[in-house]
Amino acid sequence: MNRKYRAEKLFTGHEFLGEDWVLITNEVGKIIDTVPIHEAGESVVYYPGTLLPGFINAHCHLELSHLKGVIPRHTGLVDFLMGVLQHRNTDSLVIQEAIEKAEKEMILNGIVAVGDICNQTDTLLQKQKGRLKYHNFIETNAVLPAMAEKRFNNALEVYHQFSHTPYRNSIVPHAPYSVSSELFSMITSLPGNKRLCMHNQETQAENELFRTGKGDFQRLYDALGIQHSFGNLPVNSSLQQVLPHFKPESSLMLVHNLATHDDDIEWLLKKRPLEECETSFCICAGANLYISNQLPNIPMLSDSGIPLVIGTDSLASNDELNIYHELEIIHERFPAIPWEKLFKWATLNGAIALGMDNQLGSFDKGKTPGVVQVWGGKANRII
Numbered sequence: 001m002n003r004k005y006r007a008e009k010l011f012t013g014h015e016f017l018g019e020d021w022v023l024i025t026n027e028v029g030k031i032i033d034t035v036p037i038h039e040a041g042e043s044v045v046y047y048p049g050t051l052l053p054g055f056i057n058a059h060c061h062l063e064l065s066h067l068k069g070v071i072p073r074h075t076g077l078v079d080f081l082m083g084v085l086q087h088r089n090t091d092s093l094v095i096q097e098a099i100e101k102a103e104k105e106m107i108l109n110g111i112v113a114v115g116d117i118c119n120q121t122d123t124l125l126q127k128q129k130g131r132l133k134y135h136n137f138i139e140t141n142a143v144l145p146a147m148a149e150k151r152f153n154n155a156l157e158v159y160h161q162f163s164h165t166p167y168r169n170s171i172v173p174h175a176p177y178s179v180s181s182e183l184f185s186m187i188t189s190l191p192g193n194k195r196l197c198m199h200n201q202e203t204q205a206e207n208e209l210f211r212t213g214k215g216d217f218q219r220l221y222d223a224l225g226i227q228h229s230f231g232n233l234p235v236n237s238s239l240q241q242v243l244p245h246f247k248p249e250s251s252l253m254l255v256h257n258l259a260t261h262d263d264d265i266e267w268l269l270k271k272r273p274l275e276e277c278e279t280s281f282c283i284c285a286g287a288n289l290y291i292s293n294q295l296p297n298i299p300m301l302s303d304s305g306i307p308l309v310i311g312t313d314s315l316a317s318n319d320e321l322n323i324y325h326e327l328e329i330i331h332e333r334f335p336a337i338p339w340e341k342l343f344k345w346a347t348l349n350g351a352i353a354l355g356m357d358n359q360l361g362s363f364d365k366g367k368t369p370g371v372v373q374v375w376g377g378k379a380n381r382i383i
């Protein structure tokens, strides 16, 4: 039997419809139609608040869930990264329990799909249960060119293991400051490896490293005993240096963008024109506040025309995995951004960025995107 839903506001993935519209799904949530109330017939159930498609968490690291509360707030990126390296390896039972709990939290908060960064196979068992949809971004890094092949082969091994899940996977570079040109080439030359993401300009120090070879990142390389060759490059930023590695036919999600400026956007739009290339900016507001107590210039990123998507990042740098609360953080700091935009970033745009918009992200006929109620400061899944 079909189910019929009405709410104060219905957000379709594209726009808001008012109280006089009714969403109709079949018994498992497949969208039949959205119709005016006088065409809906009987048995329409009314929900206070807003109904919208299931949220897409475009950037998470489920495998770091056991680090919740371990690394202090506001350390800045370099100390945060050193904290992750120091604490990430622990008892595998602790890791597995934290992964299961974190996934459950996402489901309860109305998240239906996740772009999940994987450095190893810790999340494999949980993902095989099929409770949430994932695109697995198998992440690799190696600053030294001599290490590129070994690290890439490790990533390939993880990639092959994830091919036994029902999800799509790709191998992605960690960040401009942790991946050599040699490793970039291996990643982007892998056949079929087209859905890419990268941590981008998470701190001003990243741009400084590429311009001068100096700055806060030096502490990280010193701690790792790495002699890097960044610096004195004829570019203004890390993004401008590494962008040519990405082929125009690959989709590219840039994550964080805290130190992304006007000239980076100009450069990006020139190298990857909107009508030819699929690019997105992923905003992880909660994690940015946790690590560096700063937010990116979200209005500027939004005005660029490049689609925005929303991620929670991991529990190492966030108190919860809750996309609705990420939107509340953005709304509080940038109240001029309308909710219609925010909801689109967290639903349809995220689904497109993960290549899942044929099923998720909007109430278009034939999709099964999940139906989420936002009411009283909370989001929860209706179907």
Ligand SMILES: [Zn+2]
Binding pocket: 059, 060, 061, 117, 199, 255, 313, 314
């Ligand atoms: Zn991340």
